[in-house]
Amino acid sequence: MYCFSLGPISLRLSSSSLVLVGAWYTIFATSSVWSGALIRLPKWVFILLLLAPFLMAVIHGRIPHLRRTPEGELYGGFHLPLNMLPGREYGPPETEWLNMGYWENTTIFPEACEALALRVASMACVHSGHVLEVGFGCGDSLLLQLRHPSIPRPVTITGITSLPSHFHRAKQRIEQADLKEKIPTRLFLGDAVFREGTNPSSLTAEQEATVSIMESHPLRYPGNETLYFDSILGVDCAYHFKTRNLFLRQCYDRLTPGSGRLALADMCFEPTSSTPLTYLSKIIAFILRVPSANLIGRRAYRESLEKIGFDEIVIEDISSSVYSGFTAFLRTRGIMWVLFANIITIWHKGGGKFVLVSARRS
Incomplete structure (x- = not known):
């Protein structure tokens, strides 16, 4: 398990999730093939692809400020x-x-x-x-x-x-x-x-x-x-x-x-x-x-x-x-x-x- 501190927020990722997210953004940042393809994609698709790891992290409870507490709360003290x-x-x-x-x-x-x-x-x-x-x-x-x-x-x-x-x-x-x-x-x-x-x-x-x-x-x-x-x-x-x-x-x-x-x-x-x-x-x-x-x-x-x-x-x-x-x-x-x-x-x-x-x- 890896923990990254980003200002007041900590993001906890398993090693497999870390590899997945890292690979995801490496592809978008370095691949000319993907870059050319993305230019032709509708804007909404591009946004969804960029936010997909974030949405996955939310769904799986990886982001503390959007994760339910042990009591089942969606909101904790993140604010x-x-x-x-x-x-x-x-x-x-x-x-x-x-x-x-x-x-x-x-x-x-x-x-x-x-x-x-x-x-x-x-x-x-x-x-x-x-x-x-x-x-x-x-x-x-x-x-x-x-x-x-x-x-x-x-x-x-x-x-x-x-x-x-x-x-x-x-x-x-x-x-x-x-x-x-x-x-x-x-x-x-x-x-x-x-x-x-x-x-x-x-x-x-x-x-x-x-x-x-x-x-x-x-x-x-x-x-x-x-x-x-x-x-x-x-x-x-x-x-x-x-x-x-x-x-x-x-x-x-x-x-x-x-x-x-x-x-x-x-x-x-x-x-x-x-x-x-x-x-x-x-x-x-x-x-x-x-x-x-x-x-x-x-x-x-x-x-x-x-x-x-x-x-x-x-x-x-x-x-x-x-x-x-x-x-x-x-x-x-x-x-x-x-x-x-x-x-x-x-x-x-x-x-x-x-x-x-x-x-x-x-």
């Missing part, structure tokens, strides 16, 4: 180096954001991530009420609700995540945060979509300060008839849910009738005229664990919301403020991040749209 501020490359980062970011007027990852979360909060018209945050990562979006000056303090805040490492880290950070107000905070470890017969993961926890563990799923209905949320938010996560449409239906049931609002930073898929790029994008979606049922365009997304009963629906395409800035940033972080940036670029060119979604329960 922490991305949160390092320029000139502060040593020591733990001050933030632990994990989203693609909103890159207007910034080139700094934590600033872009916070800007995206603020856009979602703005779309939700968050005011002093009961807030549910889905897919809260390591807690930065929750802390944003609890202390950012532009967001009114909620009466209560509830969070859901399916990742144990994120759950425990977020709980720890909120308990240790120096907050001016102690807002009751409830966290739930489990899938974002409620399914009958499932129970939350077994946890033991101290009854600390303002953070408590929920034993009942926040979106359980019926069963939580007295629990309604004024806002339900999700930043860069709903496209992973199985399925997103079921999640939207459950959100509708748990939002305050007549005023509760849903706000998401999400992705749509609108295939381009290039069929090969469309196929490549679907392969990428599979690798990134995006269910095929979630690969729908903005029109179908709106129709789904309307069918559920939502009104005042807004779906805003912000792809130009997300993908270009995010991939430009990744290309400054080392070769493995460059390859990942290329994956994101193919997804975008193949029809991947990054959108802000807002809707009200009627």
Whole structure:
């Protein structure tokens, strides 16, 4: 087994994999026969051939930041180096954001991530009420609700995540945060979509300060008839849910009738005229664990919301403020991040749209 350190990323390859990858790139770099053939190949084929070893490594779990943890998590702590501020490359980062970011007027990852979360909060018209945050990562979006000056303090805040490492880290950070107000905070470890017969993961926890563990799923209905949320938010996560449409239906049931609002930073898929790029994008979606049922365009997304009963629906395409800035940033972080940036670029060119979604329960 060989381990190569590439900036903050380590790539582990067996000797056979090393030979395969090395031979692959040697052929492309040195063979005039292949070079001449490649000139005649469509661009999408050339890109696929170049990325094939990377995709194989992802599928076989060779790349740590895209490999599931022993607990079955797709995301671990790979994002922490991305949160390092320029000139502060040593020591733990001050933030632990994990989203693609909103890159207007910034080139700094934590600033872009916070800007995206603020856009979602703005779309939700968050005011002093009961807030549910889905897919809260390591807690930065929750802390944003609890202390950012532009967001009114909620009466209560509830969070859901399916990742144990994120759950425990977020709980720890909120308990240790120096907050001016102690807002009751409830966290739930489990899938974002409620399914009958499932129970939350077994946890033991101290009854600390303002953070408590929920034993009942926040979106359980019926069963939580007295629990309604004024806002339900999700930043860069709903496209992973199985399925997103079921999640939207459950959100509708748990939002305050007549005023509760849903706000998401999400992705749509609108295939381009290039069929090969469309196929490549679907392969990428599979690798990134995006269910095929979630690969729908903005029109179908709106129709789904309307069918559920939502009104005042807004779906805003912000792809130009997300993908270009995010991939430009990744290309400054080392070769493995460059390859990942290329994956994101193919997804975008193949029809991947990054959108802000807002809707009200009627």
